[in-house]
Amino acid sequence: MALDDDALTDHGLTAKGAGRILLLACGALARELIDLRDANGWDHMDLHCLPAILHNTPDRIPDAVRAAVEKHRAGYETILVVYADCGTGGMLQKACAELGVEMIEGPHCYSFFEGNAAFAAREEFTAFYLTDFLVRQFDAFVTKPLGLDHHPELREMYFAHYETLVYQAQTDDPELTKKAQICADRLGLRFERRFTGYGDLDPVLRAL
Structure with missing residues (x-):
């Protein structure tokens, strides 16, 4: 059953955001994610990348991800954090759990x-x-x-x-x-x- 605009608003979504997916990713993965999205016609997926240079200061990644999720949450039904742990010592996983969003498994992109x-x-x-x-x-x-x-x-x-x-x-x-x-x-x-x-x-x- 389709949700009307009022119901979508009650669920924290705009009508535009229903069914849409945001890939919140490390900038180092931008080209690969765009290639996969375009090759498969996944037009319901949008990409927002954080600066790849954050890998040089991994302690800053969880807060950057948290801020981006909070900024974009209302516009998407699903947000996938396209980072592995990436040197955050489990702090990124903790932040994603608190935010209720999924992230890719693994210690790092390699x-x-x-x-x-x-x-x-x-x-x-x-x-x-x-x-x-x-x-x-x-x-x-x-x-x-x-x-x-x-x-x-x-x-x-x-x-x-x-x-x-x-x-x-x-x-x-x-x-x-x-x-x-x-x-x-x-x-x-x-x-x-x-x-x-x-x-x-x-x-x-x-x-x-």
């Missing part, structure tokens, strides 16, 4: 890109991961924040315990693969490319 089960089974402790986004933004998210642009000698301190750079490729792009190889060379790490596609993002969005 895990759900590969698939949480497959990632956990590898038990890799000496791998440094890049995704398509991080390959494109390597200098902005790795080189400059770590000061390697001015002090390349710091590489040995930051990456002494890493052995391999693993490029989790969402797309089959030779240019990105070449750039990822260059990133590995700059860090003095072995290079491995894994084509993961969209990992757990696809089935999670389909389940909505």
Whole structure:
């Protein structure tokens, strides 16, 4: 039975928001989420991204997510937080539970890109991961924040315990693969490319 406008208002929704889904996501996932939405014709899904740079200060992610949910809640029937734990120490999960919204499972996006089960089974402790986004933004998210642009000698301190750079490729792009190889060379790490596609993002969005 369809709800009239008054009933929708009573449920905290506008008529425009009924049946609509908001993907509240990390900016690092924007391109992949848009690709999935457009390829599948999921026109009932909107995307709102928070700045990807929040990953450099993960303690700020829960409050940023909380503010965005409260801002947009009335316009959507469902909000999915497209973050994993991402270094928040469980605080993001706690915030989502308090807000009554779902979030993607996993410790970080590298895990759900590969698939949480497959990632956990590898038990890799000496791998440094890049995704398509991080390959494109390597200098902005790795080189400059770590000061390697001015002090390349710091590489040995930051990456002494890493052995391999693993490029989790969402797309089959030779240019990105070449750039990822260059990133590995700059860090003095072995290079491995894994084509993961969209990992757990696809089935999670389909389940909505």
